[in-house]
Amino acid sequence: MFSPQRVERISQEGLVFAALPGQPLPWEAGHELSRWKLRPNQTWRHVVYLGIYRLDELFEVLSQLFGPGPESYDERPAGESAVAAFAVDEHGHVLRESLVLSSCALATGELLRNKRVRTDWPSGLGAATDDLDESLQKLLPAVTVESEDGEPRLVSGVVDHRLLSEYQKEAVQAAGVDAALSFTGIRIRSQIVVRRDEDKPDANECRHGCNRVPASAGDHDFLNSFIMQDLGRVAEKIAKGVVGVALNDYLRPEADLATAGRVDVRDRIDAVLAATAPQAVPAGRWPGHPEHTLALNQQLAVSTALGMTAGILGVNGPPGTGKTTMLRDLVAALVVERARRLAALTDPAQAFTGRQLRWKTGQRTRVVDVWRPDLTGFEMVLASTNNGAVQNVTDEIPAADAIDDSWRERAEVVDYFPDIATALLAGQPDAAQPQVVKRGWALVAARLGNKANRSRFVNTFWYHSPAANRKQSNEGHTWSGLLAVLKGYEQTGPEVPWSTAVSRFRATEARVEAIRAERTRVYQDVERSAHPELALADLRHALKVAADAVESARLRHGAALDAERERAAEAGRIASALQAEAERDARRRAAAADQTLATAERQVEHLSAGRKANAERALWSCEAELSRWLTAHATHQRSQPGPWEWLRTLGEARRHWSYHDGQLLAGVRQAQVALDMARAERAAALVEIDVVQRAVDTARGQADEIRRMLAAGIPEPQVDHAPLTAARRRVALAEQEFSTAVQNHRAAEDAIRAAEADLSALQARLRQAAGTLGRHFPDPEWHADRQRRESAALWTDGEWNEARSELFLAALALHKAFLRHNATRLRRNLQAAMDLVGGDASANPAPEAALAAWQSLFFVVPVVSTTFASYDRVFGHLGKEALGWLLVDEAGQATPQNAVGALWRTKRAVVVGDPLQLEPITTLPLRTEQAIRTEQGVDEQWLTSRTSVQRFADRLTPLGTWLAGDGDSDPTWVGVPLTVHRRCDQPMFDIVNRVAYGGLMIDGTGTGAGERFQLAYPTLPPSKWIDVAGTGARGHWIPDQGRQLDRILATLAELDFDMCEVMVIGPFRDVARELDRRARRYPGLVAGTVHTAQGKQADVVVLVLGGAPDRVGARRWASSRPNLLNVAVSRAKRRLYVIGDRQAWSPLRYFQILAAELPHQEPVQRQPPAPGRRGTGPGANSRPAAW
Template sequence: MARQADARRSQVLEFWQAVEMFSPQRVEKVDQERRVFAVRPGRPLPWEPGHELARHTLRPNQAWRHVVYLGIYPLDEVFDAISTVLKPDPESYDERPGGESAFAAFVVGENGCAVPGAEVLSSCAWATGQVLTEGPGADWVSRFRDASAAFSAVWREVVTSAAEGPRDDGEDRTPRVLDGDALLACLAVAVAAAGAGAALSCVEIRISSQKVARRSADNVTGHEFLNSFIVRDLALVAEQAAKGNLGTALRDYLRPEAEIPAGGRIDVRDRLDRVLAETAPDTVPAGRWPTDPEHALALSQQLAVNSALGLADAGIMGVNGPPGTGKTTMLRDLVAALVVQRAKQLALLSEPRKAFTGRQLRWKTGQYNRVVSTWRPDLVGFEVVVASSNNGAVQNVTDEIPAAAAIAECWREQAAKVDYFPAVAGALLASEPDGETPGAGAAPTPPEAWALVAARLGNKTNRGRFVNAFWYHTSDEPDDQAWSGLLSLLKGYEQSTPERPWSLAVSDFRAADARVEAIRRERSDAYRAVEERAVLQREVGRLAKGVPVAAARVETARGQRDLAVRVERERCAEAEQIAHDRKLEAERIAWRRRHDAEQIADERSTEAERIISGRLANAGRSLQAWESELSRRWQAHAAHQQSRPGWWAFLRTLGAANRQWLRQDTWLGTQVTAARHEMGVAQAGLNAVQQEVDVSRQAAADAERELAAETRLLAEGVPTPEVIHEPLVVARRDLARVDQEVTAAAQDLVAAESDWRSAESRLRTADKRLARFSAALGKYFPDDSWWTDPERREPAALWTDPEWNIARSELFLAALVLHKVFVQHAAIELRRNLQAAMDIVGGDAPRDIPENAALAAWQSLFFVVPVVSTTFASYDRLFGHLGREALGWLLIDEAGQATPQNAAGALWRTRRAVVVGDPLQLESVTMLPFRAEQAIRGELGVDEQWLTSRTSVQHLADRLTTRGTYLPGDDERIWVGVPLIVHRRCDQPMFDIVNTIAYDGIMINRTGDAARERFNARYPTLPESKWIDVVGSTAQGHWIPDEGRKLDGILRVLAGLDFDMSEVMVIGPFRDIARQIGARARRYPGLTAGTIHTAQGKQADLVILVLGGNPARPGARRWAASRPNLLNVAVSRAKRRLYVIGDRTAWSAQRYFKTLSADLNPVTRAADR
C-alpha cells in the first residue's frame, strides 16, 4: 500500500513537471544600458569588431559571455494559441502572463564560437506545438528530451565546421565563429524543432552580453537561461518518489485530501485552553531576538514559533500571515531559538574540536584537493533556508535580519561587543554597482549591519557576491574597506591563540542560560497556579451543580416516603379490620365462659381497687396527659420536618429560609424531649402506685389467672394483622427501605454542600495567589479579560515580560559569542570545510561529489551563517548535491503565491518546513489556461486537487496543520494554519476593509497613532482616503482615459506638496492600466507603478488604485471581484492613504468592492470642481 501511495505521489510530481514545461524564463527587453541587443541585418554582432560592446572594458579576470535567444515571442501568444484549441469559458477572464521568451537559446564565448552543451530548446514553445498538433500527452517529458537531443544534433552541425585533417579525439567538427547568417540558420533549426512557428511570433534574435569570471565563462548549461528552473529537480524528486525515497515533509505535502483527518484540527479562536497550554512557559524558546524587551511577540506569533519548534523530528506546518502581521518578526525569533539550541549542544563539548567526528571526506575541484571534516549528529539539523518564488520576499527577509535596524537601540552596544562579523554582514547587504558582476568596481559604503546571521544566496550573481565578500575579501583590496572575509580571518585565528578560552565562553553561556531557566521556573509556577485555579473552578462548578441534584434527591426520597407511609397505613387498616372481625367471632363463642370468670375476678379485686383507686386514677390521668402532649409535640415536629425549604428557596433567600427552619426544628425537638421527660416522671409515679396495688391485687391474682387462661385461648385463636394480611408486610418493608433512602439522601446533601463550600474556599485562596502573579506580570498574565477580549489577549504573548525577554535576548547574544569563540578555536577544520562550501556555492564543485561531503560543507556554512535565502528557481543549483532530508529547516515565505510544484525539491531536502503565507492574497499567474491544464491532468490520471492553478504551497501546508482557524471562502470555509492576528501597518479605513473582506474580522489593529500623526503633520492638507468617482466615456482595453486624467491631477498635487514619491504606489488590476501608469513612473522618479500583482510584498504611505475595466467586457470586473485576494492586496499596500479612481456604481456592484465603497467617502465630479 505504501509503495502504491508513493507511486501516486510520483504521478503528481510528473504532472507538475509537464505543467512546468509551460513556465519559461523571460527574455529581457532590448536595452543597450543592460547590454541586451537585437540582431539587425548588416549590423555587427557583439563579438564582432565595430559593435558598441567594445566600448565596455573588462577586468583581467573577466570575460564576455553572450546568450543568443532565437525566435523571441510574447508569452501571451502561448495563452492565445492554446485557447484556440481548448476553448475557454466565454464569460471567464484569465489573467495572462506578461513578458517574452524564445524558441531556443545557446551561449557564445568571447571568441564568437558557440559553447558546446549550452544550447537549449524551449520546452514551452515545443509543448505549445504539441498541444496545437496532437493535444496533451502523458509522455511529453520523455518526448521533449528526444526533441531536444535532435535539436542539439542539428544545431551543432550549424555552429561547427568540418575539421581539416584527422583529430586525435575522434571529433570531426570544430566550433566556428558565428555570423548573422549562422544565427538565422540556428533560428530556422529552433523553429523547426519546436513546431510552433505558425502560432507564435519567432523572427527576432536577441543577444544578452554578460561580464563573467573568466574561469567560469564556459561553465553554463542551457536550462539556466531559458526553460523552467525547477523542471530538472522535479524529475529527480519524481524518480525518488517512485522508489519510496520521499521523506516526511514531502510525503505529507503530497498526501491526498481524503487522507487528512479534519477531526484533529484545533481552532485557536475557539480553543483558548489549548492556546494557553501551547504558549505555556515551558514551551517558550530560550532564545529571543534582541528587540525591545517591552515589545513581546504577539500571542499568535508566539504560538506559531512554539508550534514550529514543537514539530516532531520531521514535518510541515502552515502559518497564515495576513499583511502587516509580523511574519519576519516571527521568523527572527524562530532563528534565535535555533541558534540557542545549537549553542546548548556546543556547551556540552569539553573542547571545540570534539564537534567533529574525526572522519574526513575529500574531492577535487580543478587542481585543488578539498578536505571536509564531518560534524557530530547533535550539532546539525539547525540549518535554516528561507525560500520563496518571490525574489523580493527572500531578499527582504535575509536583508532585514542582519541589518542594524533589526535589533533595538538598547541592544546595539551589547551586539557590538558580540562582534559577530558585522563588517562581512554589512558588505553582503551592500548593493552592487549597476552593470557589474561581484567584485568589479568600487562597492558603495555598506549599510550598517549588526551580525552575520543571514545571507542572500540564490541566483548566480548573489552567490558570486557572497563568495567574494564572505570568503575572499581582504582588507588591502582597492575599495579600501578595513575588513576581511572569513578566509583571512580563519587563517589569522589559526596562527594565534584565541583571546577567550573555550571554558570561559561556555561558562558565560551557561550562566546566561541559567538566568533564563530560573525566570522560566518562576513563570511556570504562575502558569501552574493558573492551571490549578482552572481545575478548582471546574470543580466548584461541578460541585455547585451537584448540590441542587442532591437536594432534589432528598425531596424525591421524602415524597416516596410519604407515599409509602400512606400505603402502609391503608394496609394496616385493612389487616386490623380483618383481625377485628375474626376476634368478634371468637368472642361470641367464648363470651359466656369469660363472663363467669370475670365475675369471680371482679369480686376478688373490687376490694383492693377500691382502696387505692383514687391515687392510681390520678397517676394514670397524669401519664395520659403527658402522653397526649408528647403525641401533639411529636406531630408538630414531624409536620415541621415535612416543610423543610427546597433548593430554590435556599438560593432565593440566600440560605435565610434554611436557617430559620433549622432554628424552629431545634426548638420543636427540644419540646418533644421535654415532653418525653415529663411522661417518664408520670410513668414512674404510676409505677409506684402500681407496686402498692400489686400487693392488694395478689389476692385477686388467682382469679385473674383463670380469666387470663381463657383470654389466651381466645387470643391464640385470632392471628395477628401481619399474618392475616401479606400486603401489610410488603408495605412495611417498602417503608423501611424508603426511610433508609431519605437518610442517605440527606447525608449526601450535607456532604455536597460541605464539599462545595470547601472548594469555594480553596478557589478564593487560589485567586489571592493569582492576584499576586497578575500584579507582577500585568498584561503578560491571563486574567479574566484575557479569555473574553481579543483586544486584550492578542497583542502580547503570555509570560514574556521584559525581565524574561531581556534574559532570553542576552542568551541569544551569548550563543552568538559561543559560536564565534568556537570558530576561533576550530579555525583549521572550519577553513577547510568552508573552502569546500565556497566551491559549491560558487558553482565550481563537481556535480558528482559525495553527498555527505557536500552536506558537511553546507553544515559548516550554516554554522557560521545560520540563515541563507534563495528562490525556488535557484534551489536546485544551490543545493543540488544534497539528498533527502539533508537540511534542518525550510522557511517558505509568500507561500500563497507559490505554485505547489515550486517547493517540491526544497521540501524533499528538508526535515522541517514552516510555510508562511496567505491564501487570501494574490496567487501566482500560470501560463496555461485552466482547460489546458485540465487536459494534461486527465492524460496523466491525476486528481483535480493537484491542479497548479487551483492550489498553492500555502494551501497544501495549511491543510496539514492541526492548529489554525477557518476563514470565509467562496463556497465553504478555508482552513488556514496558525493565524497571525495583530496587524501593524495600515491606518483606517484600509485596515477595516481588508479585515472585513478577507479575514472575518479576526485581525487586531495595533498600527498605533505615531506614524499617522507624523504623516498628517507633514502633509496637513492631504485629504483622507477617498473614492474618486469617474464614469469614463471611452476605453482603451481596460484603461479608461478619464481615470488617467484624474490620476495625473493627483500626482501633480502630490508633486506640489513635495511628497516623497518613493512612498507612492499606483496600481491597477489589469495590464492595460499598468502599461499606461508606467509612463507616469518615468515622469515621477521613485514612483512605483504596475499591476496589483507586482505590488505583492510591497507597501507605501499612499496608494492610488486605478480600477479601469472596459464597460463592454464586464467579465473582467467579475474576475477582479471573484475572490477577495486582488482587492485585499491592493488595499493593504496603503499605510496612510488610499485613493481609488473608478466607476463607483459599476464597481460597488461587485462582491467585496461593496465594502470598499461603503468605507471610502466618494469624491464626485461636482465636488472635484
C-alpha cells in the same frame, strides 16, 4: 513544461541586444562591447535567444486549442520567451553542450499536432534537443583554433547573422510551432564572466564579484523551467520509496487527510492556551523591544513549529500581520537550541565525529569534517517564487534596524560579523560609486539563489580583504571576509577557554529558565483556577451530598432499628408460644414418665414373683436331681466288681456294672444339663429384671426431672428467627453507613475549608501574577475579549522577553567562540562550502560530504535564501531530508510543484502565505491543463492553476481556522492564522478585513503613525475615491484618470513627499505601462500592476482602475475574487486614493465594499505643475491639496 523563463527586454543598460541585420553582433568588431576594457581575468559570454515570442500569445494559442475559459481573461502571463537558446564565447564560437530547446515550445507543438503531451517528456525533450543540436552542428562545422596555452582545440565556426537566421528556422521547425506563433527576432544577452584558473590559490579567487565561466555552458538552462530537471529526479526517488515526511505529507490526497482532528483556534481557546504554555515558549527571542511581544497566534505558530519533529506547518499570513516578525523569533529559537547543545560539549572538538570526507575540485582536494548529528537539523532555507520576497525578508533579518536600539550596544559586544553582514546587504560591493546601504547588526542571514547572488556572497563573505578594495580601505572599511578571520583565529587562538564561554551562556540561560519556572507555576495556578466557582460549587455540592447521605443513613438506621424491634417482638411471641407448648409437653411427658415408671415397677414385681421365683425353684430342683445322680453314681462306683468277680462271672458282672454305670453317668449328664439351663434361666431372669429396673430408674429420673423443671418453670426458648437475623444485619450495616456518612460529611467540610483557603491563596498569587504580567496574563477579560486576547502572546512580559533576547545574543557569542576553538576545521569545511555555493565543486561530490560543508555554512549563517527556481542549483547535491528547515514566504503565489524539490530535502517546513492575496499565474490556460490532466489520469485536486503551496500546506495543518466563503465557494481551511494587522490605517483596514477575511483580522496598527503622518502632511486629504469616468480609452488606460494621477503626484512632489513611499498600481497591464512612465518621471515611485505590488507597502497608494468602458468582462475578472483588491488596498499604510469610474466599478463584487467605505468626490480640474517642481518650507505643507 509550460513554465518557460522569460527573456529580458532589449536594454543597452542591461546588455541585452537585438540581432538586427546590418549591425554587428556583440562578439563582432564594431559593436559597442568591443570598446569595453575588461580586466585580464575577465571575458565575455553571450546567450543567443532564437525565436522570441510573446507569452500572452502562447496562452491565447493554447486557450483556443481547447476552448477559451471565462476565467482566462487577463490572466495571460506577461513577457517574452524563446524557442531555443545557446551560448557563445567572446569570439562567437558556440560553447559546447550549451543548446537549450524550450520544453514549452516543444510541448505546445505536440499539443497542436496531437492534443496530448507525451508522458516521457524529460527524455522526449532530451532527444529533441540532441536532434536540433546535430542539425545546428551541420550548419556550422567545427574548426581547430589555438588556445591561450598554445594547444590546439576544436571549436565551432564563428556565428554570424546568416547562421543565426538558419538556426532560428531550424529551432522553430524542431519545436513544431512555426505556424502557430509570431516570432519577433533574435535577442542576445551579454555578460562579463571570470575565467577560472584552477591553479590560483583560494584566497585570490574571484574577488571582484563577477561570475566564473562554468566548465560546461550546458550546466545552465536558459529557457526552461528551473525546477523541471529536479522534479524529474525527485519523481524517480519517490518511485523508489525515497521520500521524507514533509514531502510525503505534501503529496497526500485529499481523501487521506485527517480533517477530523482540526482545531479551530478561534473557538478552542483552551487548545491555544495549552499550545502557548510557558513550557512551549522558546528560550530564544529576537532582540526586539522587550515590550513588543509577539501576537498570540504568532507565538502559537512559533511554538507549534518548534514542536514538530518533521512535517509541514501552514501559517496564514494576511497583509501586515507580522510574518517576518514571527520568522525572526523562529530563527532566534533555533540558534539558541543549537547553542544549548554546543554548551553540552566539554570540548568543542566533540562537535565533530572524527570522520573526514574528501572531494576533488580541479587540482585541489577539499577535506570536510563531519558534524555530530545532534548539532545538525538547524539549517534554515528561506524560499519563495520571486526574488523580491526572499530578498525583503533576508535583508530585514541582519539589518541593524531589525533589532531594538536597546540591544545595539550588546550586539556590538557580541560582534557577530556585522561588517560582513553590512557588505552583504549592499547592492554591488565593487560598484564604482559609493552606495548608501543598510548597516548590518549580525551575520544571521544572507541571500543566495541566482548565480550573481551566490558569487557576490562568496566574494564578500569569504574572500574579501581590505587590500582588495583600496578605496574602501582608505575610507576605513578594513573588515575582512571569514577566510581571513578564521586564519587569524588559527594564529591567535581562542580568547577564553571553552568552559568560560559555556559558563557565560549557561548563566544567561539560567535566568531564562528561572523565569520560565515562575511562569509555569503561574500557568499551573491558572489551570487550577480555570473555574474556581465550579470547583467550590463541586465541593459544596459534595458537602450537601454528604449531609444528605448522613440524613439518609440516619433514617435508614432508624428504620432498621424499628424493623429489628418488630422482628424481635415476633420472635418473642414465637418464643412464648414455644414455651407454653414446651410446658404442656413437659406435663405430658411427666405423666407419660409416671405411667412408664408404674409399668416398669409392675414388670419388676412380676418378674421377681414369676420368672425369677420359677427359675430359682427349678434351679433348686435341678441341683437336687444332680445331687441324687451324683450320689447314686458314687455309690455305684464303690460297688464295682473285683477281678475275681470278673473272672468268676467271666466278665458278666463287669458288663452289668458298666451298663448300670453308663446309665448313671447319662443321668448325671442330663441332670447337669438341666441344672445349667436352670442357672441360665435364673440369670436371664435377673438380667431382665435389671433391664426393667433400669427402665424404672430412668423413668423415675425423667419424671423427677420433669417435675423439677415444672417446679422451676419452663424458660423461653432461643428462637432462630431469620427475619430478625436479617433485621439485625441491616441495623449493623446502617450503623456502618451512618458512621461513614458522618466521616464523609466532616471530610467535605474540611475540604471546603481547605479549598476556600487554597483558593484565597491562589487568588492572591494570581492577582500578583496579573499585576506582574499585565496583558500577558489570561484573566477573564482575556477570555472574553478576542482583540485583547490575540493582540499579545501570554507569559512573555518584558522581563522574560529581555532575558530570552539576551540569551539569543549569548548564543551568537557562543557560536563565535566555537569558531575560535575550531578555526581550522571550520575553515576547511567552509572552503568546501564556498565551492558548492559558487558552483566550483566537482559535478557530483558525495551527498554526505556536501551536507557537512553546507552544515558548516549554516552554523555560521543560520538562514540563507533562494528562490524556488534556484533551489536545485544551490542545494542540488543534497539528498532526502538533508536540511532542517524550509521557510516558505509568499507561499500563496507559488504553484505546488515549485516546492517539491525543497520539501524533499527538508525535514520541517513552515509555509507562510495567504490564499486570499495574489495567486500563482500559470502559462497554461485552465482548459488546456484540464485536458492534459485527463489525458494523464491525474485527479483534479492537483490542478496547479487552482491551488498553491500555501493551500497544500494549510490543508495539512491541524491548528487553524475557517475563512468564510464568498457565497460562490465553500469556507476555506487555513493554517495558524496571524490575525493582528499592524500596517494600514482606517479605512483601508476595514476594507481589507471585510473584502477578504470576514472580520478575521484585528486592528493593531494604533494611531501614532497616522497622527505623525497627519502632522507632517496636514493638507493631504483623507483616503477617498476620485470618480473619473473619462473618455477616449486606449485599451484599459483612461487618459483622464492619468491626468488626475498626475495632479496627485505633482501635489505630492510639491510637498517634498518621499516618492519611495508612494505606490501607483492598476489591475491591467495597459494601465501599468502608463504608470511605469510616471515612475521614470518621479524617481523612487513604485509603479506597476497589482501583481507587482505584493510584498511591498507605501504610505500613499494610488489605485488607478482604468478599464475599457466597452469591456465589461475585464472588470468582472478583476472583481471575480477578493485577492486583487485585497492586495491593492492593503499596500496603503496611511492613504489610499482610488481613481476610476465609480458607476462602472462600485456595483461589482468586493468593489461595493470599497465604494461604501471610501468617500468619493468629483476630480478637481487644475493643471498640475511641472514634475520637477518641489515645494520648500512650511508653506508647501499648508496649501490645500489640489484634488
